[in-house]
Amino acid sequence: VGIWCLKRPELRRTKCALYSASGAYLSDRSYHERRENSNENFSKRRVVGVVGVGASFLLGIYGYRYLKAFSESVSIFVLDDSDDRRQVSSTEELDEEVASYQGIPGGRIDGLPTYKMADVAKHSSAEKRLWVTYKEGVYDITDFVDSHPGGDAILMAVGSALEPFWNLYAVHKTPQVTKLLEQYRIGNLDPAEAKENAEGHDPYHADPSRDPELVPSNKKPFNAEPLPERLIENYITPTEYFYVRNHLPVPVVDLSNYAIEIEGPGIKSTSLTLEELKKMPKHTITATVMCAGNRRSEMSQVKEVKGLYWGPSAIGNATWSGVKLSELLEKIGFDESTNEALHVQFEGLDLTPESNPYGGSIPIEKAVDPKGDVILAYEMNGKPLTRDHGYPVRVIAPGIVGARCVKWLNRIVLSKEESPAFWQRRDYKGFSPNVTAETAKWDEAAAIEELPVISAICMPSKHDHVHVNDDSTVTVRGYAWSGGGRPIIRVDVTSDGGDRWVEAELVEKSDARPGRHWSWTLWEVKVPVTASQNQVELWAKAVDSSYNVQPESFKHIWNIRGVLNNAYHRVPINLVR
Amino acid sequence: VGIWCLKRPELRRTKCALYSASGAYLSDRSYHERRENSNENFSKRRVVGVVGVGASFLLGIYGYRYLKAFSESVSIFVLDDSDDRRQVSSTEELDEEVASYQGIPGGRIDGLPTYKMADVAKHSSAEKRLWVTYKEGVYDITDFVDSHPGGDAILMAVGSALEPFWNLYAVHKTPQVTKLLEQYRIGNLDPAEAKENAEGHDPYHADPSRDPELVPSNKKPFNAEPLPERLIENYITPTEYFYVRNHLPVPVVDLSNYAIEIEGPGIKSTSLTLEELKKMPKHTITATVMCAGNRRSEMSQVKEVKGLYWGPSAIGNATWSGVKLSELLEKIGFDESTNEALHVQFEGLDLTPESNPYGGSIPIEKAVDPKGDVILAYEMNGKPLTRDHGYPVRVIAPGIVGARCVKWLNRIVLSKEESPAFWQRRDYKGFSPNVTAETAKWDEAAAIEELPVISAICMPSKHDHVHVNDDSTVTVRGYAWSGGGRPIIRVDVTSDGGDRWVEAELVEKSDARPGRHWSWTLWEVKVPVTASQNQVELWAKAVDSSYNVQPESFKHIWNIRGVLNNAYHRVPINLVR
Incomplete structure (x- = not known):
């Protein structure tokens, strides 16, 4: 028995979230129909054994009537445009849900003026x-x-x-x-x-087209991640598979009008075109960027949270080239010994309907430290930024949450205050597990800047049928990373609830010094499994250079915004001998 | 039924470690007899209700014969000079243990030449x-x-x-x-x-006398901590209550012969007397120093670990005055852009029998960063260093483990290598839980430098009888701290296993900026308790500015050296209404 979600079938796209009868999370996948049809084995691997019914039948379901046939034995979630999930418990409710898409809201009502x-x-x-x-x-x-x-x-x-x-x-x-x-x-x-x-203006009409390999968790604004196994194929994540997290429509930038404004106390107000920026010394860093909501789908199993339903792939590692913010600020007169600014605010060209730009800020110390490596990047992986990644210029504040790496950079403001933007003041903050939307003291909570240590198992995936090696092990691969430039010093993996932890080999990592270690680490390990077992749950946890370690479970780090999802990554698998 | 340890009674000092019949840790205390006699209430509070027999009788036990009377119903641990604990399971074994102190080893054997x-x-x-x-x-x-x-x-x-x-x-x-x-x-x-x-030389004969408030975990070398409730009395820990962690005898320093040698590539080899040091600009910082083994006694409940049996008080917060290492190095010609040194090694005047000095090192970036605030300190809390704290000069590398804050500083060496000292290379490193002394790859493990986020409940203590407030809460107080200059942003406390976490008030903290926040945070909270409960277990966990959080339990962070003991602090208490 499983619970599953049906994305509106007329979009020719199916999204399944599978649960046990008790509500425990089993699996979550989005697939383009194209992929399901073209790669049957792949699809089967995901579905068979989870829902426990014939895959071909499941894959043939594209209408709610089929869902109804299931609805006596399974619970059904419905996804709507916003990707909010709502559970319906009866076929009647399902009818109502479907009907709600068939013209009733906003429909004509006879007898009204x-x-x-x-x-x-x-x-x-x-x-x-x-x-x-x-x-x-x-x-x-x-x-x-x-x-x-x-x-x-x-x-x-x-x-x-x-x-x-x-x-x-x-x-x-x-x-x-x-x-x-x-x-x-x-x-x-x-x-x-x-x-x-x-028929009027769709604010997203100018959004770019995307690689179908990116699996959207939301389309408007566009937010999407690659499949986890994509991440470990390359130490440097190809741009086309790099997760995209947009908060608003992608702005259309005309370079002939484009210039970054910089202002604040103690510096010369400056306006810089892309050409002017390119004339300054060019620096290239390799840095991992991660969304604060990465792995949120796991936290939401404890208790539902607001936010995009991210898997473990809202993270990527790329090279970024551009101007060092510390050099730029020095050039226009910034003097740390006298300047009273405490934060550097960034504004994007992406606007809310009220014409407020997306924004975020970082502490001044990070911005002006040459070793902080904050880059105004105009290249990603050696090529001009793509529109989804902030063309023509974005901030890369390595070691800091992606939300502050403002894209489509329009304005830089030095200030005693953090960015006044919604995303700095009323979003992207962590809270104690029992804080609710009503009791949250947003002004007192700390804005997320540096991120805590995290890891994820990218291969195998949940409920995969995994071949047991001749030496009675299974091969496990994944990534690990920590904020603040702290390198990963160890990754431990277990198949038996931590009675026996095995240290992973850190197969790809940078040789940067502590404090400037911006890149993730890819790891691999052969974990012993007991001969008698047909199913095991893999756990992974990473340790960074400050010997901070991931927390064990989501219960005690749960928070209303579903951010900072860095508990042990737990992946149940089936063993095949 | 409890297990308890008897420190050799002829030392007029009793040490108890109390366990349940199943071996679960209950309490650990060392007391000077003086204290027990002079403050009966205090002593009773610790003992009554744990062992479950008359306190006056227990407190009257000063010989092993009394222990024997108990030994049918309790297990007995024996502490020897090294404070290693060994369990004996019968009165016969106890006899043997006691006999082993009565002259057999090294005693005369008739018939030998x-x-x-x-x-x-x-x-x-x-x-x-x-x-x-x-x-x-x-x-x-x-x-x-x-x-x-x-x-x-x-x-x-x-x-x-x-x-x-x-x-x-x-x-x-x-x-x-x-x-x-x-x-x-x-x-x-x-x-x-x-x-x-x-009768020959006792290498510790010149050690200073200590405040009886400091409870030794070992006497030679001297290692001692205050009672936890002492820690929260003052934001700045008084020197006399500041934990002492010596690795060797306290050296006797003659100022007329004292000078710090500094050498390495790219700098002018320099020798500096205390007077010369004092002529340089004096900086004062407030910084917490903590032993990597703080709270080890809790980890050892999971599985025995080597090392001193520290409670939660191997930590303190003091003001430190002296010369900034970054300024000193700059003065003698250090140029970061050309210098190839990666580490700064420190050597103390305290020597092993092989005449090797105690030593440790820190990364060069920490040493040369003016914001790293590494101090060659000659004052603690406004007065010259005491001998136990490193007179005349010690290193304070704030945010870094106490083991690198070398006392009785004798020599500074810039190098591409970490300190060759035992304590840098073969001690003070963390390992995966299943690594043993035999499998530990010391050369591959990272030396502990920055410490992870930690907290402890200082009041109440384990098994205290705690008065329930009128609003059905109990008042809980403690400290929290994180390495690397990361401030504590939140402390959560629960009395019901985390179903309801309550955010503590951060009552005393510094206003330093992130990255230079070297001081601990003292906190207080009223935690609700259910009316029907007579016993609860308090848990505390802290979150730092990188949103790193303490791990839940010791099982998955256990390591052979018993370091980095930062799991949730769990304190079972009895409720009194």
């Missing part, structure tokens, strides 16, 4: 009431705005259509939200105008 | 056989030297008496060793000369 957009536009202040439209629905949301989870941002939409905003923040496109919205329904919108709104 | 020291001296080469003496015994150890665990060091003693060496390395003074020695017995030593040897 019909308005034009010009009428709606008049209602954009509290005294005249606040109206919005969605599809063919007109709504008076005056009494709702104070309880909007996203705060005042909702006011951007008053007097107009919701579609442009919801297209950006797809989190709204859930039956919960549309049902809530319908409570404020006051009329119908002129059908022609509704059509116009629906 | 009698020699003079002059005879023994002739046997100091392999072709003439290798003889040594111990008390009235003469031994031919030629066939033993190759299997000596301490290697060639044994050759220092051939042709002479063992006493001077065993006085330094008290680890030899166990029945196991003396029994082994007796296997090589060939004769008796002239009684007058044996007396002379016995």
